[in-house]
Amino acid sequence: MKVLVPVKRVVDYNVKVRVKSDQSGVDIANVKMSMNPFDEIAVEEATRLKEKGVVQEIVAVSCGVAQCQETLRTAMAIGADRGILVQTDVELQPLAVAKLLAALAAKEQPSLIILGKQAIDDDASQTGQMLAALLDWPQATNASKVELEGDRVQVTREVDGGLETLSLALPAVITTDLRLNEPRYVTLPNIMKAKKKTLDTFSPADLGVDAAPRLKTLKVSEPPARAAGVVVPDVATLVDKLKNEAKVV
Amino acid sequence: MSILVIAEHDNVQLNAATLNVVAAAAALGGDIHVLVAGAGARAVAEQAAQVQSVAKVLLADGPALANGLAENLSRQVLALAGDYGHILFAATASGKNVAPRVAARLDVAQVSDIIAVESPDTFVRPIYAGNAMATVQSVDPVKVITVRTTGFDPVAAQGGGAPIAEVEAVGDSGKSSFVGRALAKSDRPDLASASVVVSGGRGLGSAENFKILDALADKLGAALGASRAAVDAGYAPNDWQVGQTGKIVAPQLYVAVGISGAIQHLAGMKDSKVIVAINKDAEAPIFGVADYGLVADLFEAVPELVKAL
Numbered sequence: 001m002k003v004l005v006p007v008k009r010v011v012d013y014n015v016k017v018r019v020k021s022d023q024s025g026v027d028i029a030n031v032k033m034s035m036n037p038f039d040e041i042a043v044e045e046a047t048r049l050k051e052k053g054v055v056q057e058i059v060a061v062s063c064g065v066a067q068c069q070e071t072l073r074t075a076m077a078i079g080a081d082r083g084i085l086v087q088t089d090v091e092l093q094p095l096a097v098a099k100l101l102a103a104l105a106a107k108e109q110p111s112l113i114i115l116g117k118q119a120i121d122d123d124a125s126q127t128g129q130m131l132a133a134l135l136d137w138p139q140a141t142n143a144s145k146v147e148l149e150g151d152r153v154q155v156t157r158e159v160d161g162g163l164e165t166l167s168l169a170l171p172a173v174i175t176t177d178l179r180l181n182e183p184r185y186v187t188l189p190n191i192m193k194a195k196k197k198t199l200d201t202f203s204p205a206d207l208g209v210d211a212a213p214r215l216k217t218l219k220v221s222e223p224p225a226r227a228a229g230v231v232v233p234d235v236a237t238l239v240d241k242l243k244n245e246a247k248v249v
Numbered sequence: 250m251s252i253l254v255i256a257e258h259d260n261v262q263l264n265a266a267t268l269n270v271v272a273a274a275a276a277l278g279g280d281i282h283v284l285v286a287g288a289g290a291r292a293v294a295e296q297a298a299q300v301q302s303v304a305k306v307l308l309a310d311g312p313a314l315a316n317g318l319a320e321n322l323s324r325q326v327l328a329l330a331g332d333y334g335h336i337l338f339a340a341t342a343s344g345k346n347v348a349p350r351v352a353a354r355l356d357v358a359q360v361s362d363i364i365a366v367e368s369p370d371t372f373v374r375p376i377y378a379g380n381a382m383a384t385v386q387s388v389d390p391v392k393v394i395t396v397r398t399t400g401f402d403p404v405a406a407q408g409g410g411a412p413i414a415e416v417e418a419v420g421d422s423g424k425s426s427f428v429g430r431a432l433a434k435s436d437r438p439d440l441a442s443a444s445v446v447v448s449g450g451r452g453l454g455s456a457e458n459f460k461i462l463d464a465l466a467d468k469l470g471a472a473l474g475a476s477r478a479a480v481d482a483g484y485a486p487n488d489w490q491v492g493q494t495g496k497i498v499a500p501q502l503y504v505a506v507g508i509s510g511a512i513q514h515l516a517g518m519k520d521s522k523v524i525v526a527i528n529k530d531a532e533a534p535i536f537g538v539a540d541y542g543l544v545a546d547l548f549e550a551v552p553e554l555v556k557a558l
Binding site for chain 2: 016163164230
């Protein structure tokens with residue numbers, strides 16, 4: 001069984017981004033970039049399925065600028081067997097990425113595509129579902145447990161208020177949630193090995209996809225700041241303030 | 250053109266999130282139709298018909314729609330989509346699951362998690378965990394949108410009188426099936442819509458210690474929440490998670506206990522009306538957004554607070 005794992009290069013989880021003064025976007029020059037954390041969970045899950053012997057090949061895919069190669073190398077250091085970069089400098093929005101991935105899925109014919117439930121930059125949470133729709137495959141988003149059973153996969157999902165379990169016919173798309181697994185630390189020997197793995201590059205045109213953005217960003221601004229509060233000396237003062245000042249209890 | 254709002258429900262009860270989505274639809278301007286897609290869901294359609302500002306309720310009732318499977322529900326929406334310029338979902342687990350399938354099949358962009366309507370094609374949405382606000386314009390013929398419920402005050406659940414029209418329900422896609430659901434049973438209010446939330450963080454130290462918050466939540470009639478760090482550490486279930494990748498809440502009162510205040514957590518609660526933080530670390534970033542901060546050992550302060558309330 002082959003698994004496709006799309007990975008996105010995003011501003012690192014620990015970086016607090018700054019809005020550019022001309023409001024054209026956020027400043028990501030000279031900022032640390034990393035693999036989207038939920039995509040890391042996706043690579044880890046695929047790697048565990050391979051270690052269990054149910055998956056034979058893991059193909060990592062990234063769409064974006066040339067530096068996405070680094071993200072692919074990280075995926076290969078975790079356990080992906082090879083990488084595909086769809087290289088473009090155009091701003092990629094979820095629908096375009098879903099189309100690029102659908103074109104690659106048609107080429108690669110995976111049984112399963114596992115990707116993050118959302119990217120922590122645009123917070124859109126669309127790509128996996130759009131990909132499933134374009135391929136007309138079933139989907140299970142926000143997965144916390146994945147079990148392959150013959151030509152089906154049973155997935156437990158995190159939903160509002162608890163868990164839900166679905167059974168999907170393969171091929172299928174799964175998006176990962178936080179508790180699916182804890183990604184391993186990448187070791188130096190595996191980083192060295194990853195450098196020797198195959199990495200193919202395509203352009204959106206090679207895949208016959210128009211990747212032009214559909215949504216126009218008119219401006220990006222700072223969120224309204226919250227006024228500073230006060231530090232109270234003790235519980236009694238806190239209760240007094242809540243009752244008589246804020247009037248919320 | 251008319252606006253289609255996809256109702257969120259469990260075949261029995263209309264979820265309150267739908268009232269916020271109708272409010273967003275009202276801000277767009279146009280006839281608002283609500284789709285109730287379910288199985289044995291007439292009672293939900295009747296509730297939807299009572300909601301203010303709703304012009305018409307469409308009821309699609311069939312076995313394939315019993316459990317909100319994305320494959321079936323998206324096809325149901327697509328079967329009706331031709332009549333609408335805007336299709337709105339709540340940005341809940343269910344709405345986020347289905348909306349992108351609809352957008353992709355219509356070959357239009359989706360606008361996720363809007364918190365404001367600037368005009369019928371221009372919306373404001375948070376990016377980077379709410380550290381920036383993007384104003385985006387969709388030039389696609391149909392706007393598929395998920396609505397962040399905390400961005401819009403709900404319309405009244407009563408007072409409307411919309412007619413209910415039955416529409417043909419789609420069949421099953423045959424590609425996915427529902428196996429089961431394990432929903433946490435709780436007498437506490439729903440986290441997403443509670444007026445008071447008590448949240449715990451890594452400072453609680455263990456799942457056992459987390460129970461210290463029960464008495465406080467009981468006293469305040471609050472829902473319980475948690476930071477991602479607490480969920481990661483196994484102190485609290487994931488559906489309690491408040492933050493960028495969990496639930497977004499904006500209660501009247503938010504009490505953060507033992508939470509340091511990572512930007513990902515602040516993204517989920519900083520629109521709360523009043524924020525209280527209890528943490529022994531005076532330098533914790535949570536104090537930067539708190540209206541009232543108490544620098545104290547939570548294991549002493551919380552029981553004392555319960556007693557004093």
